[in-house]
Structures are given as C-alpha cells and as structure tokens.
Amino acid sequence: MKKLILILLTVLMGVSMAAEKKILVAYYSRVDENYGVGEITKGNTEIVAEMIAKKTGGTLLHVEPAKEYPKKYDDCINVAKKELAQDARPAIKPVNMNPEEFDEIYIGYPVWWGEMPMPMFTFLEKYNLKGKTIHPFVTHEGSGLSGVQRLKKVTGANVTAGLAIYGHVAQNEREKAQKEVDKWVK
Amino acid sequence: MFFPWAPAHEIIGVLLIVVWAVHVYANRRWFKAIFCGRYNPYRIVQTVVNCVMLVCALFLAISGVMLSNHVFAFLGIESGASFARTAHLLASHWYFVFIALHIGLHVNVIFSRLGIARFIAGASGAASSSRGVVVVSRIAVALASAYGVYAFIERGLWKYLTLQQPFFFMDMERGYVLFFVDYIAMIVAFAVAIIFISSLIRLRQRG
Numbered sequence: 001m002k003k004l005i006l007i008l009l010t011v012l013m014g015v016s017m018a019a020e021k022k023i024l025v026a027y028y029s030r031v032d033e034n035y036g037v038g039e040i041t042k043g044n045t046e047i048v049a050e051m052i053a054k055k056t057g058g059t060l061l062h063v064e065p066a067k068e069y070p071k072k073y074d075d076c077i078n079v080a081k082k083e084l085a086q087d088a089r090p091a092i093k094p095v096n097m098n099p100e101e102f103d104e105i106y107i108g109y110p111v112w113w114g115e116m117p118m119p120m121f122t123f124l125e126k127y128n129l130k131g132k133t134i135h136p137f138v139t140h141e142g143s144g145l146s147g148v149q150r151l152k153k154v155t156g157a158n159v160t161a162g163l164a165i166y167g168h169v170a171q172n173e174r175e176k177a178q179k180e181v182d183k184w185v186k
Numbered sequence: 187m188f189f190p191w192a193p194a195h196e197i198i199g200v201l202l203i204v205v206w207a208v209h210v211y212a213n214r215r216w217f218k219a220i221f222c223g224r225y226n227p228y229r230i231v232q233t234v235v236n237c238v239m240l241v242c243a244l245f246l247a248i249s250g251v252m253l254s255n256h257v258f259a260f261l262g263i264e265s266g267a268s269f270a271r272t273a274h275l276l277a278s279h280w281y282f283v284f285i286a287l288h289i290g291l292h293v294n295v296i297f298s299r300l301g302i303a304r305f306i307a308g309a310s311g312a313a314s315s316s317r318g319v320v321v322v323s324r325i326a327v328a329l330a331s332a333y334g335v336y337a338f339i340e341r342g343l344w345k346y347l348t349l350q351q352p353f354f355f356m357d358m359e360r361g362y363v364l365f366f367v368d369y370i371a372m373i374v375a376f377a378v379a380i381i382f383i384s385s386l387i388r389l390r391q392r393g
C-alpha cells in the first residue's frame with residue numbers, strides 16, 4: 001500500500017512538473033493588405049500562433065515594431081527589402097515579459113524575402129536564448145520554411161523541425177491549418 | 187535569397203550578364219541579318235527562340251539590378267520591388283526553358299566545338315565500337331530526358347512559368363546537388379524535344 005502511494009505521488013509530481021513547463025509563443029504578424037488574402041484584420045501568422053498557444057497552454061507574445069509597416073503590400077515589400085539589405089534592427093514596442101524565463105519557445109513569423117522580418121532580429125537579440133529549445137513556425141506564400149538558418153545563428157538555440165503553413169490557408173481554411181498545427185505540436 | 191552567402195546570388199548574376207553580353211557581341215552578325223533573306227519554318231523557330239531569350243534576359247537583368255541588396259545597392263533604388271520580384275521569377279524560368287531550346291537548336295555547333303561529335307563518330311576507329319558509343323550515348327540522353335521530365339513535374343516548374351507559384355521555394359530536402367542534377371536534366375529534356383521537332387520540320391521542308 002505504501003509503495004502504491006509512493007508511486008502515485010511520483011507520477012503526480014511528474015505530471016504537475018510537466019504541466020509547469022513554461023511555454024512562450026512569440027510571433028510577429030502584420031494586418032492590412034497582403035499577398036493572396038487582400039485586406040485582413042488578423043494576420044496569418046497570428047492565427048497560427050493562437051492555435052499553437054491554445055494547444056500548448058502557452059503564453060502569447062505579439063512582437064510589434066514601433067513604427068508600423070505600410071498598409072499596401074507593394075509598399076511594405078519595398079520597406080522590408082530595404083531593411084533586409086541594410087540588416088536593420090527596427091525598434092520594437094516594449095515587451096512585458098522575459099523569454100529567458102520560459103522553457104520552450106515557439107517563434108513565429110511571416111516569411112519576408114526568404115527570411116525573418118527584421119523586427120524579429122531586434123526582439124531575439126535582446127535576450128540570451130542560447131541552448132533553449134525553439135520551435136519555429138512560419139506562414140508564407142510559396143517559399144516554405146525559410147529563415148531558420150539565421151534564427152539558429154542569432155539565438156544559438158536548439159531549433160527543432162519547424163512548421164510552414166500557407167498564409168492564405170491560415171486565413172481562409174482554418175480547419176486545414178488547425179490540422180497541420182495539431183500534427184506538428186506534440 | 188536561398189544562397190548560403192547572400193551576395194553570391196548577385197555576383198553570379200553579374201557574371202552571367204557579362205557572359206551574355208560577350209555571347210551576344212560575338213554573334214552580332216546574326217542580329218544584323220535578322221531582316222535579310224528568306225524565312226523558312228526552321229529559321230522562324232530559331233528567331234522566335236532567340237527573341238524570347240533576349241526579352242527574358244533584359245527583364246532578368248533589369249529586375250536583378252532593381253532587386254540587388256549588395257552589388258547595386260549604391261544605386262539606392264527603393265521602389266518597384268514587387269514588380270521586380272515577379273519579373274525576376276517569371277523571366278528566370280522562361281529564360282531557363284528557352285536557353286535549353288537554344289542549346290538544342292545549336293547542339294551540333296556546341297558538340298563540334300567541344301570535339302564531342304568527333305569523339306562519338308570516330309571513337310577508336312572500329313565501326314562496331316563506334317556504333318556502340320552512339321547507342322550508349324543515345325540511351326544515356328533518353329534516360330536523362332526522362333528524368334528531366336520527372337524533375338520538371340516534381341519541382342513544379344510549370345507553376346513558376348504560369349505564376350501559380352509566386353514565391354520561390356528552395357527544396358532543402360533535395361539539397362543543392364540534386365538542384366543542379368535536376369535542372370541539367372531538364373535542359374537535356376527540352377533540348378532533345380526541340381531537336382526532334384526541328385528535325386521533323388527540316389524533313390518536311392525537304393520532302
């Protein structure tokens with residue numbers, strides 16, 4: 001009997017410790033006009049980020065650039081290109097939590113010019129995420145999982161196999177997107 | 187984009203423009219003769235192919251300069267990226283197909299310059315072994331073409347040609363080596379196709 005209680009206790013402790021694993025879902029996502037989806041009020045990546053947070057019980061963190069990007073896709077792509085060319089670090093709005101305090105971090109972004117949008121670099125470089133586990137997820141319109149190499153380099157984290165979902169699927173076919181998320185999040 | 191070292195894309199692009207300029211200059215007589223003489227079906231095909239290539243090359247070069255983040259960054263071009271991006275993607279893929287056709291139309295010249303024709307024709311002198319070389323090389327070309335057709339479908343090249351795929355996908359699971367193997371096989375397939383078509387045209391011209 002004593003043994004049984006002991007086993008039960010250890011199992012319970014194990015379960016509660018696993019539940020205490022702190023998970024962060026940090027992402028950047030842009031509203032307004034975008035490729036293949038028209039004018040949107042909720043970003044494609046944000047939709048996926050919320051699905052992941054719900055599934056993992058993680059905390060959502062929306063990384064926001066201090067200065068908004070142009071609303072028109074054609075203008076935004078010009079600005080994004082210039083920032084990439086200059087390897088810029090656009091200022092971001094203050095963040096009220098510390099990613100270093102989390103055990104596992106999901107990092108999400110839209111693929112821009114085959115890379116992470118530059119505000120993600122600003123965000124990631126603020127913290128020491130070396131050796132942490134990062135699960136990358138992206139939305140895109142054809143390039144697939146991109147920008148992960150630089151994500152690895154800039155964080156020094158242990159970056160796992162990522163998830164890539166088409167932006168228009170996240171926006172307009174949510175059940176399909178949900179299925180892809182469910183398959184990926186374990 | 188899609189290069190381990192970002193400026194590589196632009197440097198290779200500039201080198202290719204230089205090679206292109208030298209090639210066009212060396213063959214300037216062809217351009218001068220464009221309005222001279224009679225046009226038979228074969229010459230029409232050749233002219234169409236070359237003209238499409240010229241348009242592609244111009245769009246590719248101009249959009250490349252506009253998209254440059256390193257080599258031409260000093261020009262300070264800050265707009266038109268959306269147009270240039272689409273133009274670069276379309277022009278590069280159509281150019282690729284037409285370069286393959288161009289190679290096919292000039293395969294005799296290329297082979298004789300490289301001494302390959304002589305190698306196949308005169309391999310070791312003996313007639314039987316020379317025929318062996320011909321048969322083996324035909325089988326190799328047939329296999330390469332078949333694989334090229336497979337690669338064309340597998341990589342969804344038609345999607346780029348028709349803008350169904352608006353952003354380039356570098357399949358890292360297939361990697362860089364297979365990238366080259368696949369694209370070279372596609373060139374072989376298109377070249378073989380146009381060789382067949384043009385020999386049919388020539389047959390009809392004679393007959």
Ligand SMILES: Cc1cc2nc3c(=O)[nH]c(=O)nc-3n(C[C@H](O)[C@H](O)[C@H](O)COP(=O)(O)O)c2cc1C
Pocket residue numbers: 028029030031034035042043044045046073076077078080081109110111112113114115139140141142143144166167168353354
């Ligand atoms: C500036 C910019 C650059 C983009 N570059 C790419 C790209 O290189 N490859 C790609 O597949 N999609 C590209 N896209 C499309 C976005 O990745 C896609 O629309 C994404 O789902 C947007 O997510 P969001 O709504 O969360 O911002 C680009 C979009 C923008 C606005």
